[in-house]
Amino acid sequence: MELRARTAEQIVAGANPADAQFRLLVESVADYAIFLLDTAGRVASWNPGAERIKGYAAPEVLGRHFSLFYPPEDRAAGKPEAALQRAEREGRCQQEGWRVRKDGSRFWGDVVISALRGPGGELQGFAKVTRDMTARKRERDNDLLRVAMFERTPAGIAMADATGRYAHANPAFLRMLGYSAEELAEKTLGDVTHPDDAEESWRVFEDLVQGRRNQAEFEKRYLSRNGQVIWARNSVARLPDADGRLRYVVAMVEDITERRRAYEALSESEARLQAFTRHSPAVMYLKDREGRYRFVNEQFLQRFGLRREQVIGHSDAELFARDQAQAFADRDAEVLSRGLPLQFEETVRYADGERHNVVSSFPVFDAAGAVAGVGGVATDITEAKAAEQALREQRTLLAEAQKVAGLGCWEWGPSSGRLVWSEELCRIYGVDPGSFRPSFESYLDRVHPDDRAAVAHAVAGALMDRRGFSFEERIVRPDGAVRQLRSKAEVLRDAEGRVLKVVGACLDITEQKRAEELLRALTRRLVEAEEAERRRIARELHDRVGQNLSALNINLDIVLGQLEDAPSRRRLEDSLALVDATLQSIENVMADLRPPLLDEYGVGAALAWYAEEYAQRTGIRVAVDNAHDAGRPLRQEAAVALFRIAQEALNNAAKHSAAKSIRVLVEDQDNEIVLSVSDDGKGFAPEHAPRGRWGMTTMRERAEAAGGRLSIQSSLGHGTTVRASVPF
Incomplete structure (x- = not known):
């Protein structure tokens, strides 16, 4: 920089470019581009340093505007002209920035432009000195990058001298331990290490100091300023000086406290899971994608009468009969293809005979989220299954009977055609329970002809959709009496969804319907009576009250015309206004009672x-x-x-x-x-x-x-x- 400044000063002092000594001076400087510009910014001279740095030979650049050395974005922003204006105004303009060589490559230039003036102060041109600072800028940028990495990295970085005392630490390490930089400078690595880990930490540190190793990785516990234990993964290395002597031991410290806690929690969870699977009454297993067993619990082994070494690593086809192995494989294939859990019931041949299970089969995913296998939990429901079927039948009948006491109940088996009526239902239909043999056909015969098609359609739909139904129907008794019933039924199904039977109940609602009809008739009469009363009151208001008020209004108006006393006239006018308002109110009431427009x-x-x-x-x-x-x-x-x-x-x-x-x-x-x-x-x-x-x-x-x-x-x-x- 000093050489460049002196060279620029010689140019500014008015050295003649034609002078031999000046040319020798300029041509001897190879690290600097030194050239002259005219007042318009065109290149007027060119030295070897300029040719080396910018790549142009003198004939290629003389007479051209010096802006060709600037990047397009700087030319568009007018930076070349601004630099000349500043040099002309202040005598000198110094800048750093990107410049462009002849081959289009860029370099970082340190540039000084000096204004050249004549004896009378008139502007004669400019002298421009440029030095390629690309390497120095790269080194400076790398220094800034290293500082930024040290200061901003989320991992802790600390440096200790040969005695183990901390010399430098980044903000992440200080935050991790809760110390200030000044406080940490008073500590050694042993002061912030958990006592149980201190001996091993010092041993590794001494190996690094003595050069027995260059780097090491290990986990240890730190103690923060407030005494909290912090688990960390340490990557430590020697940091020598230029002569190879130890300067610092540097450590990259990653806080793994939460990871350790998660690992410990996972270990505890695995222990609980193993205890659960060992003592669970359910059969549990895990298979890989090829169908080989990777885990089975004790219940699995006991149920099938197998040893663990017979099962692990083997497939169903190697362990069970063909039909049972194929059924297991089909279920697994469905879970693998869908990637979703599947719940189903199945019959399995165990060592002690056939049992009914409810099975929850589910996909097992790997760390990447791909399906890696199949897991399953099978619970024995053999006894519960039999009890459930019997209980379902009794519960349906009981629930219907409890809802409406005194109902007529029935039970129908569509496959056998057997239909059973209760005595109460026979009474409702007017038949003798001793002699009457109910059937679906005899039931339809007793449905009112106008309702028969709808009833048959409802029952058929219930059997097809395997759902219950509820409807109202009319029946005709043997004596010709018509009764109205409300019927409700439920369809009972087996495990495969097949219809076992239909159970239902009927309520005679004939009297209820008659009461509803009477209520509607009464309501109709009440409405008619209300409207008649409204008409009567409206007529009374019109014929009596309205007429009398109209007559009163006329009389008051006549008296008003005869009065001359002002106070009396005002009182009478008020009275007339009140009569008019009353007439209007009566008209509104009459309209509300019975609008004349309606009739x-x-x-x-x-x-x-x-x-x-x-x-x-x-x-x-x-x-x-x-x-x-x-x-x-x-x-x-x-x-x-x-x-x-x-x-x-x-x-x-x-x-x-x-x-x-x-x-x-x-x-x-x-x-x-x-x-x-x-x-x-x-x-x-x-x-x-x-x-x-x-x-x-x-x-x-x-x-x-x-x-x-x-x-x-x-x-x-x-x-x-x-x-x-x-x-x-």
Whole structure:
């Protein structure tokens, strides 16, 4: 750097490039590229050092702009021009950066550009001195990299002198032991080593110091500043100086405390597993992908009457009869191909005879996640199997009998055709249990002709799908009496899923159905009575109260015209306003009791009127879409029911839904008129709706009283739709 500075100073001092001494000076410097630029930055001279460093001969570069030595990204950023401007402004510009040789390769250059001025201070050009610093930059970068690795590596690194005292340690090692750099500098390796490991640590250290070995790897325990034990894997080596004498012993320290704990936990777990498999009553085994046994427990050996050396390393085909070995191999192949656990029941020939097992077979994976074999646990369920079958039959009958005491029960074997009826069932059917021989055909003969096809289809579907069924049916007794029954049955299956029998019970619900019909009739009469009472009250309000108030209004108006006293006129005007308001209230009450539009123009017009009044009162937008054919006559009972259901649904929406808009749709579908009231409110879960609340029972009763039906669809966050359908 000193030589370069002196050379640049000679150029800046105004040395004449044509002077022989100057040329000799420049040409004698081979480690530096020294050349002149004109005021525009074009190369004006070239020395051997420049040719060596940049690769251009003088004829190839003279007259060309010096920016060709810069990388494209620097040229695009305007760095060459900026350097000349700085040199012109400050007299000198020094930079380091990448430069480009003729062959396109790059080198790291240390560059000085000096402005050359004439006697009057005018700019005459520039002198440029460049030195190739690539090797020095690489060495500097490597030093920085080594420092970064030492400081930032997650592994601990520590250096100790020949006495074992710590000289250097990286942050990871300091964090591991909890010491500061100053505190650790006062410690030797023995001070931070667990007492049980100290002797061996010093022995290895002395071997390294004396040169008996150059490196060593071992595990040992450290003691942290707070006394915590830290397991670590140590990779230690001699670090000599340039003359080969020991400078430091360096150690790479990896904290393996958690790994050791995991290993110890695994060892304990393996011990527990071995104890479990040794004493478990279940048969346990492991096989490799080729089907060779790698592990079996004591129960396996006892059950099959084999010794361990006979089993380990051998396949099923070498141990068992062909059919049993093939069954085992087929199950294993299924687990291996699917890579998923499989549970099944099987019959196995043990040394003491055939037994029924429930087997859990599962894939065993290697460290890479590939299936390496098959494992299995087989539990003997022979006694449980027999007891379970008997218990299942009794439990089904008992459960049905407990649900509804006094039911008629039956049991049918589809394969044998045998059908057994209880005495109570015979009584329900009106037959003599002593003489009647039930069969499926005789049962179908007693089903009402209108229900026979549906009943036969339900039973056949239950047998085909191997599931239970429940339905209501009508039967005809021998005396011609029709009874209504609710029948429920369950299908019992064996281990392979085959139907063993069908058991069921029947409840006579004739009286219940009659009561329901009476209740519907009563509800219809109550609705009719309510509507009649509404009409009567509306007429009374109109004919009596309304007429009297109208007359009072006229009289007050006449008196008002005759009064001149201002206070009296104001009182009378207030009275007139009160009478008008009362008349309006009465009109609203009459409309609510019995909207005149309902009788005169039909349900569509009445709903439109009510929706407008509802929107004004609640602030909720209501759209009424009346697609009903006004030409089709609608029963008065049906019109009133739909109007009242719509009223109740709208009132519920205002109270509970927080809706912003509601759509009311009236449309004709076949022989029914259908009303839908849909809101965009918060909705609710129908199964959690409080019974007897929100008017749902009233709405359903009105629909059923008119011969129709009502349904409600809702879910949280998705609004509610009330749908009522009644016949014309």
